[in-house]
Amino acid sequence: MSKIEVGIIMGSDSDLPVMSAAAEICHELGIGYEIDIVSAHRTPQKLVEYATSAKSRGLKVIIAGAGGAAHLPGMVASETSLPVIGVPIKTSSLDGMDSLLSIVQMPGGVPVATVAINGAKNAGLLAAQIIGASDANLQEKIIAYKKSMKEEVNQKSQNLQKLGYKKYLQQMNK
Amino acid sequence: MKFVSIIISSKNDYETMLECANTLKKFGVPYEFIISSAHRSPQRTKDYIKTAEEKGCQVFIAAAGMAAHLASVVASHTTKPVIGVPMNMGDLKGEDALLSTVMMPPGMPVATVSIGQAGAINSAYLAMQIIALNDEELRIKLAEDRVARARKVELDSSDIEVIL
Numbered sequence: 555m556s557k558i559e560v561g562i563i564m565g566s567d568s569d570l571p572v573m574s575a576a577a578e579i580c581h582e583l584g585i586g587y588e589i590d591i592v593s594a595h596r597t598p599q600k601l602v603e604y605a606t607s608a609k610s611r612g613l614k615v616i617i618a619g620a621g622g623a624a625h626l627p628g629m630v631a632s633e634t635s636l637p638v639i640g641v642p643i644k645t646s647s648l649d650g651m652d653s654l655l656s657i658v659q660m661p662g663g664v665p666v667a668t669v670a671i672n673g674a675k676n677a678g679l680l681a682a683q684i685i686g687a688s689d690a691n692l693q694e695k696i697i698a699y700k701k702s703m704k705e706e707v708n709q710k711s712q713n714l715q716k717l718g719y720k721k722y723l724q725q726m727n728k
Numbered sequence: 729m730k731f732v733s734i735i736i737s738s739k740n741d742y743e744t745m746l747e748c749a750n751t752l753k754k755f756g757v758p759y760e761f762i763i764s765s766a767h768r769s770p771q772r773t774k775d776y777i778k779t780a781e782e783k784g785c786q787v788f789i790a791a792a793g794m795a796a797h798l799a800s801v802v803a804s805h806t807t808k809p810v811i812g813v814p815m816n817m818g819d820l821k822g823e824d825a826l827l828s829t830v831m832m833p834p835g836m837p838v839a840t841v842s843i844g845q846a847g848a849i850n851s852a853y854l855a856m857q858i859i860a861l862n863d864e865e866l867r868i869k870l871a872e873d874r875v876a877r878a879r880k881v882e883l884d885s886s887d888i889e890v891i892l
Contacts, residue, residue: 575834614861635870637857639839658830659842663877665850665857667811667839670830676837683809683837687786688862696807703835 556586560681561613563592563604563630565620569643572672573619576641579678583695585685592618594625601626605633615681618666619674621645624656627666637684639677640666730863731758732855733780735773735802737765737792741815744848745791748813751852755869757859760785766792766801773798777805787855790838791848793817796825799838809839809858811851816844 560580564573573589580587592601608616616634619641620626627640642653650671658668669676679696686692714722732752736745745761752759760780764773777788788806791813792798799812814825822843830840839854841847853870860867 635857635860635867635874637854637861654830658826658840660846660850661842662846662849663853663873665841665854667854668830668841669837669839670832673832673834673837675834676832679835680809680837680839683807684858684861687808687858693807700807700835 556584557612558586558588559612559614559685560585560587560678561604561608561616562587562589563616563618563626564643565591565593565624565626567591569619569621572643573617573641573674575674576617576619576678576681579675579682583682583692583699585682585692592626592630594620594629595623598629601629602633605630608634608636615639615684617641617674617677617681619643619677620657621650621653622656624653627657627668628660628664631660631664631666638666639680640668641674641677642668642671644672729758729784730786730859731760731784732787732789732852732859733776733785734759734761734789735764735776735791735798736761737763737790737796737798737815739763740817741791741793744815744845745813747845747848748789748791748852751849752856755856755866755873757852757856757866764798766797770801773801774805777802781806781808787811787858789813789851789855791815791851792829793822793825794820794828796828799829799840800832800836803832803836803838810837811854812838812840813847813851814840814843 562576617639618627618630621643631638640657642657644650660666787809788802789811790799790802793815803810812829814822814829816822832838841850
């Protein structure tokens with residue numbers, strides 16, 4: 555098991571189906587991660603302990619997912635100097651726009667690197683890019699990952715040309 | 729040399745993004761600062777990213793307003809972290825730029841910060857937090873800055889506070 559460098563936390567277990575995508579990317583790229591539930595409002599003490607101990611425990615990046623008033627990423631950022639990535643979770647009432655604005659609109663001096671609503675996969679990839687900025691081995695893996703994405707699109711393009719749009723749609727709906 | 733690249737999409741973004749450059753300067757972090765547009769100078773943008781990467785750029789910061797595609801274009805040409813700063817301009821005052829910058833498809837992240845000036849400052853802080861993962865001296869400077877900020881709140885309060 556590689557050493558744990560990415561901490562993935564979420565405000566509630568209801569965020570886990572979304573946030574698991576961040577863990578998947580870490581796993582795929584061979585980055586050690588931990589995953590936990592930490593609520594800014596219901597477990598404030600745990601939040602402080604988690605954020606203040608993060609660096610000494612060897613973490614390099616924290617990914618925090620939260621929905622609604624979504625204070626978790628910003629509160630974590632206020633307690634650590636590690637980069638914090640915020641994932642706005644889609645909500646039933648405002649489609650995640652509430653989460654997005656709460657997370658992204660941080661005051662000067664305390665940034666949260668915000669990704670798309672439900673963008674946990676990109677949060678994982680961004681964490682990898684941050685660590686990879688000074689890790690040539692990981693950088694190679696990210697380049698290979700992006701290359702496979704390019705090939706996937708090219709493959710779809712070829713299939714569309716070959717089948718025509720009607721057959722392609724039928725195949726998609728299967 | 730490790731440095732940060734700041735790319736702005738037009739001269740209109742200069743004043744706001746000067747806050748970013750000045751923040752990096754305050755902490756002694758080297759940076760490059762250029763104008764290049766996703767739509768009006770796509771080749772220049774692409775060429776610059778390649779050159780900057782070869783020279784040792786660790787983090788890209790891209791600022792743009794309205795249909796803000798610059799950060800995503802930068803992200804599509806590099807695997808270094810890309811920070812997007814939505815500019816406060818046009819009829820929607822940055823809300824359009826925020827959504828254009830943050831709502832990236834899976835596989836192509838842009839680390840999005842606040843709209844306008846706060847975002848310009850925070851893009852510099854975020855870039856420095858990333859560099860500080862391997863630069864203990866910078867990490868200490870950032871920690872000291874946090875202490876100074878907390879002290880500033882106390883000072884501001886002392887000017888107006890009423891305590892029984």
